[in-house]
């Protein structure tokens with residue numbers, strides 16, 4: 040028999056630490072065990088928390104509040120199943136934990152957070168973590184659900200088995216956290232656990248060890264609720280699963296449109312009235328023109344989309360917090376395999392509906408490097424929320440408000456859905472192309488632990504919406520405002536000239552021949568140029584340009600667009616936005632994550648060519664058919 044399976048005492052503290060107080064504490068645990076929820080509780084910060092494995096993908100630091108020391112740094116880490124993981128997020132966690140991450144102090148104590156609902160499996164991580172020889176406090180999280188569902192474990196026996204203190208906590212409810220304060224105040228950095236451990240580095244021996252411990256500590260897992268089983272039989276069904284998924288997607292679009300539109304109209308009314316009131320107070324003159332036509336019209340034209348964007352984030356929040364997102368990834372696995380990726384790539388792709396930047400970071404959970412790069416390269420095709428303003432605006436201006444499926448599904452929602460599908464199909468087709476050419480790799484297995492279903496809390500949804508709303512308003516107040524100010528100035532210089540004779544008019548006419556075949560006028564061309572910074576900037580730009588032109592000044596933005604564009608040009612514009620890479624933040628994050636300018640440059644060139652050709656074809660086809 041090999042020695043790997045024989046439990047033996049290991050040297051737990053090969054390099055004795057200098058006695059002293061604990062200064063840096065790492066939060067370690069398997070994915071989705073509640074580390075970030077605990078981190079937020081202890082530091083008062085708001086790191087992202089959601090109900091699927093792989094939410095945190097890099098280390099986050101926070102000062103711990105509520106204990107009698109202010110010099111204590113807490114590090115929230117990505118989840119790990121063992122100390123031999125191969126994904127990028129796990130590498131970060133392991134390097135920080137073992138003190139090998141440059142620029143990050145080595146932790147001198149560990150809070151090991153395990154999900155008590157799956158304790159038997161999660162204990163496997165305890166062996167290698169304890170073997171590091173750091174002071175450890177084992178936290179059995181989710182004790183609220185554990186108790187409600189009749190799960191039991193003898194914590195005293197567990198503490199004796201492991202030789203470290205053990206506490207039952209609920210990070211979500213904030214119960215049992217006194218044990219952490221007590222542990223951190225009492226422990227010095229050189230008090231290491233002493234216990235019998237299996238030889239380090241063997242998964243089978245860890246499993247046997249964990250099973251032995253859970254038997255001896257009389258661990259009884261809580262019964263899984265009948266709801267979970269019933270829901271899973273429908274949501275993961277071979278036929279019912281994809282059907283429910285489709286129904287969810289359609290319902291989201293319909294609600295974002297039917298509920299979002301009146302809210303957006305209300306917001307428009309409010310902004311118009313306040314703009315007019317301020318304008319009256321100021322009287323006429325160049326200052327009024329700058330503030331009202333330039334600043335106000337530019338910022339207001341983008342702010343009206345806040346209700347729709349918040350609704351979209353509300354749905355994404357519900358999908359993430361309820362536990363459905365991980366199930367959707369499982370359903371999508373079959374489709375993803377046909378393009379050479381697997382269900383794991385689906386989670387970043389879905390979260391890119393909010394924004395491509397965090398989605399690209401979320402690809403760190405994909406172990407295979409080529410699969411990860413392929414996912415990074417196609418993620419910007421997914422319809423991020425920055426495309427929503429221009430889509431909504433063009434659809435409301437050009438597509439009639441007719442019903443298709445009775446009262447349930449309208450023509451406008453259908454066009455919006457088609458645009459989202461277009462982005463998704465472009466992502467899949469490009470992934471297929473990459474996976475069969477420059478990023479060829481054999482298929483990787485897909486393993487994802489399904490989270491418990493949870494009813495999303497109003498607090499967590501509310502905080503998400505608040506944070507997103509603030510980001511959007513900040514963007515409108517900084518980037519968009521500065522661009523509109525510059526545009527206003529350029530459209531009035533030389534002073535006293537009309538818009539076509541201004542600097543911006545000259546630039547516009549210079550680029551017009553290149554975009555004329557797409558059905559775009561020069562004002563749209565200026566919009567395209569400004570939206571290279573960020574997609575939503577185009578709406579502010581158009582608001583400012585139409586506001587500065589006497590021919591369209593008195594019209595609403597929608598009416599001004601109808602005055603300026605044909606249906607072919609309008610549809611070509613949304614297709615252009617579906618494909619083009621107009622986001623400097625995304626390019627920067629792709630450079631960071633791939634560690635080379637080669638990939639973002641390739642991505643930019645490929646997406647720009649696709650956008651131009653796609654828009655050209657759309658303009659020609661739509662103009663012929665209608």
Ligand SMILES: Nc1nc2c(ncn2[C@@H]2O[C@H](COP(=O)(O)OP(=O)(O)OP(=O)(O)O)[C@@H](O)[C@H]2O)c(=O)[nH]1
Pocket residue numbers: 068069070071072073074075076077087088089090091092093094095096116117118119180181182183184208209210211212360493
């Ligand atoms: N009922 C209950 N839910 C909890 C508790 N702690 C965390 N959760 C939920 O568990 C889910 C995962 O929480 P996170 O804090 O994101 O978990 P994590 O360990 O940081 O996950 P990764 O970053 O993916 O490794 C979220 O839906 C939380 O709301 C708890 O004590 N009780």
Ligand SMILES: [Mg+2]
Pocket residue numbers: 074075076087088094095116117118
């Ligand atoms: Mg986390």
